[in-house]
Amino acid sequence: MAAYQDQVRTVLSDVVDPDTGTDLVGSGAFRGAAQTAEGAVIDLVLGYPGRSGHDGLRAQVQAALAAAGLGPATISIDQRIVAHVVKDGLTPLPEVKNIIAVASGKGGVGKSTTAVNLALALAAEGANVGVLDADIYGPSVPRMLGVSGRPHSHDNKHFQPMIGHGLQCMSIGFMVDEETPMIWRGPMVTQAMQQMLNQTAWSNLDYLVVDLPPGTGDIQLSLSQKVPVSGAIIVTTPQDIALLDARRAVAMFAKVDIPVLGVVENMSTHRCSNCGHVEPVxxxxxxxxxxxxxxxPLLGQLPLALAIREQADGGRPTVVAAPDSDEAAIYRRIARGAAGRLSLRARNKTMGLPKVSIE
Structure with a gap:
């Protein structure tokens, strides 16, 4: 039995998980193999949500086993999401394992649409997910998730998160009228962001996706210094000006010791609705x-598609409005890729430890 497990380990050390970019042994996904009276069994445990990629991964493993002269096996795939290391001096929030910041160097690149669809894709892949709208001047998450109303508090200290399409969410847009401008200076904005983060009663989140405002200003600096961010995703478009600003965003996260999980290229190409011609406008x-x-990593490239805009404006983003569409598949691939790369980082062993008091 041990000999079979060693054979399988050798085979899987050459099978690369496309969502982590690492082989199944090196990533720690391979947990064991055995030959039983019913046949061979292989156990894999992924550190990220990846339901829609399980069948493809099984096919990879079966093909590798066949190429090595080993027979087919029953491949069990489970997923277990843990908290990962954050910047020194910061500790994760009690009910939030990982915080993923979605940022852009400039506005107008589809960052909020990407953030919301990314959160929905992570949830569709099997994670508990929340969204924090940190764009105080231009909150858009309430409309994109089709959520209205005011958050309630059961203890006069914490807000209960609003729920949109299964996501826990919080935004300054729930506190003020949609057309009311936020005429605040920087310190007030950062304080509002921190209050929404820390005074929302998040519940058992694997990931909290934070939709940042564009740029590299007060909010981004406060987030990097005071918030336990696990990783960041940069959204850009192919045009030179957007790429220049996106490079600044990558450099900013590098300076504050927050890993960039990858880049998402939005509005990559446009397909003419009349003739079908595809052009990189x-x-x-x-x-x-x-x-x-x-x-x-380049996590994915999304087209300039009318449906993506219409669905977000209508409160039903692409991942829930058209779950079988090509665009939804791209969002899910981006989500698996980002979470998969985050899963390779060291575990935060302080998360979930019991509090000990001596009397």
Whole structure:
């Protein structure tokens, strides 16, 4: 039996999980193999939510076993999401395992649409997910998730998160009228962001996706210094100006010791609704070049599609409005890739430890 397990370990050390970019042994996913009276069994435990990728991973493993002269096996795939290390001096929130910041160097690149669809994709892949709208001046999460009303408090200290399409969410947009401008200076904005983060009664979240405002200003600096962020995702478009600002965002996270999980290129191409011609209206290959230059993964490229905008504006983003669409599949692949790469980082062993008091 041990000999079979060793054989399987050798085979799986050459099988690369596309969502982590690492082999199944090196990532710690391989947990054991055995031959029983009913046949061979292989146990895999992924550190990220990846339901829609399980069948493809099983096919990879079966093909590798066949190529090595081993027979087919029953492949059990489970997923176990843990808290990962954050910047020194910071500890995770009690009910939030990992915080993923979604940022952009400039506005108008589809960052909020990406953040909301990313959160929905993580949930669809099997995670408990929340969204924090940290764009105080331009909150858009309430409309995108189709949520209205005011958050309630059971203890006069914490707000209960609003729920949109199964996501726990909080936004300054729930506190003020949609058309009321937030005429606040920087310190008030950062204080509001921290209050929403710390005074929301988040419940058992695997991931909290934070939709940051564009740029590298007060909110981003406060987030990096005071919030236990596990990783960041940069959203850009292929045009040179957007890429220039996106590089600044990558550099900012590097300076504050927050890992960039990857780059998402939005509005990559446009398909004509009349003739079907595909054209890169904002340039071509910019996101891929930037990702290569900055030594970070290109998580995915999304088209400039009318449906994505209409669905977000209508309160039913693409992942829930058209779950079988090509665009939803891209969002889910981005979610698996980002969470998969985060799963390779060291575990935060302080998360979940019991509190000990001496009297």
């Amino acid at each position: 904002f340039g071509e290959g910019g996101g891929a070049r930037m990702a290569e230059e900055q030594h970070v």
